[in-house]
Amino acid sequence: MVKIHIEYLNDLHCKVTHGPSGQSFLTDAPLDNQGKAEYISPTDLLAASIGSCIATIMGIKAHDMGVDLEGLKIDVTKEMVHDPHRRVGKLTLEIQYPRRYDSKTQEILNNVVKICPVTRSLDPKVIFEPIFSFADEK
Template structure:
């Protein structure tokens, strides 16, 4: 059974529907590739998928260890190759990790390893540079 149904809407735009949930994502070609840039581009989704996968796998490992990562954020920068063929050359992910308590160096390393072994990171072509930075902070108690 398919996971996603995607329709080409014309004008370099698609509408992808996640069949289990009904969630819809619109993509648009970027302005530097003949598009309007009014939505995520397909390559933006690849870069975003890397970050989302990393933090999800970290969340699974953190939950197992009784660590709360709620409120953590990430910034993702995608770089396209300057030469042909057009492709993603580099994805920078800065994970601003917010924890409920001070973590030991071992706990941080375990979570960072989890991020680097997420399915998207392991599925991307090895020519795509994955530059990942972790910044660790403890949440202030309200």
């Protein structure tokens, strides 16, 4: 169990402190929801959380298989909807592998997006779209 401490500071800013490490950061509401976007927003953290979770789980799987994954890049695009309440409607993940792998390794790594704990915690209404590419394709 991990404890995260959140303190509301004012002006839609919160200070978030990670219990085990003591590391802190600030959040702000986004521009389209009365904020100033001076810091990352809570829904942006969700998007970052998914991307970093997938990269971490892929890293674990790659390590277990003896595969070099250094240089993996993930860009997450978050789209908000109002239906009727404001929520994350779609997350598009552009996952760029640093190199090509054999088909079995590629399939195993691609399937990690389905087992990432953050992905599995999403409401089924959130559209989740992973797009895979390789560094030599850009």
